[in-house]
Amino acid sequence: MDFELSEDQQQILKSVKDLLGQHAGPTRNIELQPNAAYDTELHDALEENGYTEIARMDEMGPLEAALIAEEVAYAAGVVAFAESALVATGVSDEEIEGPISLATVADSGKPIRYACTAKTLLILDGDEARVLSLKDGDIEKVESNFGYPMGRYKGELKGAGKSLGAGSGDKLRNWWRVALAVETVGCMRAALWHVVGYLSERRQFGVAIGSFQAVQHKLADNAVTIHGARWLALEAAFKGAQKDQAAVAAAFALETAGTAFTDFHQLAGAIGFTREHNLHVWTMRLMALRVELGGVHSHRRAIAEARWEVQ
């Protein structure tokens, strides 16, 4: 057990942060938003440096992929990194062409995160995962306020694509949950420090708003849950997305996300709702993550199935 980064991990994260410093960040995110555009430049840079496949490398694994995915989310990168680096590597031994978008068969006709910019849909269909290479015209863009490019698959997702075999559905479910947890944690941590910075400077009643105890306790409370969520997400990745741990990580991160969204916007006041202030870059994403894969209640159901054999 070691909660500190190894030298290798430190080196990797330093390089990733340098790369994100050049290619990502809230300003870049906002620049891409009006056209629901994908950050191809960032995607390629992550791929060229081998980060997308890091989980398959010797001496590396899904924990390293999760640590990078968290940084990408922290930097508000508009790339489906966790989908390739954590989920695809966890579900299939073969490389799956990215950008990848994740969907369940229940998402037929519904907005799907990154679908409008993806080359491949990884579909959860009962106990199978299916891979569908997208063709021009398969997806229509969906206008969304929730921080990610969204698209709708025009056909029926049930039975679409090539099956990865029986049992692949559970792998997809579990790794998807880990990816959700990691992405959520990255967004929440960025939003927390953003709000802390703003409230340390913004003055009302002659003092910084962040000096009021009512404000401090809310932020401190969020710091506790967000950091708890972070360790759960990283542990779940490290342990290979076991059902109980993956579901716990997703359920706790996404429950926390709901509170964080409400508290951060409440504390930031009206400016937090504007596009000139960066908070929305992370918070609106949290709500998109909360509805995926059946949402918090479905993750909790999975906990009960795994831990207490509830049918």
Add this chain to the structure above:
Amino acid sequence: MEFDWSVEDAAYRKEFVDFLGEILPENWDEISKHGPGSDLQAEFSKKFCGKMADKGWLTQHWPAEYGGKDAGAWRHAVVGEECWAIGEPRGSQYMNVNWVGPAVMQYGTDEQKKLHLPAIASGNIFWCQGFSEPEAGSDLVSLRTLAIPDGDDYVINGTKIWTSYVQHANYCFLLARTDPDSKRHTGISVFLVPMETPGIEVREIPSVVGARYFHEVFFTDVRVPKGCMLGEVNAGWEVVNFALQYERVGAARYARAALTLDHLAKVAKETGLMDDPIVVDKLAQARCICEAARMLTYRVIDTRAKDAKPTTDTQLARIAGTRTDRAIGELAVEILGPDALEYGSFADANFRLAMTAGVAVGATEVQLNLVARRFLELPKK
């Protein structure tokens, strides 16, 4: 970064669980529901800790020079988890090995080390802590108990309150003001006071938490030799901070909470309550709270294992830990229904344990203040 138990610690856990299976009596559940401070559990803890001591396990995490085995903080965590999960057969002695001993190692004189460390390691001795006072609760630095030098002694006068485990205690880890003109955290010293010293009077404060849970301890002209002082004179605040860093995550409450939750899930399945998706949702939500507390606590243990300086991770873990007790205590009453209303029942015992969670060892609000100021570095004005 990696999250696996070492092969040795994983193997030890198995050995220790087997040991618990052999040594705990059939009526252990009956004994443990009364709590670590109860007469029954204190009596049992002497036998239990003695057997642990015989195996060299009670203080195995201590350095070899103090009779330990240098087994490290993670090994100590294994013992803590397994003991708390089943209701803490070490009774209040978990405090001794967790922070009283280490504080003596860190600040004690050779004489104090010789007196206290072997006694603690033998598993046959009890300590209580004399921190809070009637006028110094969350604001501990307002304490007024005075210790005035007189020849080779100090004479102590004052009142301590909310003290647990006192009825069996051989020693009190006492905070007193040694500079009457001092304010706040300056001018405080720590004394290791034998409870048999004349002038100490104990009064139980009846409470809804349980019998013999809270006490007031009155010190009237209590005369102790100067050699009872731990650390430098007027430098006790550093000592108590050292001790509290250990105490705040000393009890593996998440481990007990997780086991209690599994029991509640079993009951919910048997009674059909689990058919209600809201019950499923609540149980799973509580499991998440326990797991988050476990990982935040592990974060602190990792710091301790590396002998690194404690950080505000301790506060994060403490706050999360109290949330587990609250969540499980309330859920126990909800799942068990009217059965919870009987004193000593499973749900009643858990609920009573949960009641004090956010108050003991520093109120949650004080912990939140520390997180806000030291971790988030929010401004004072």
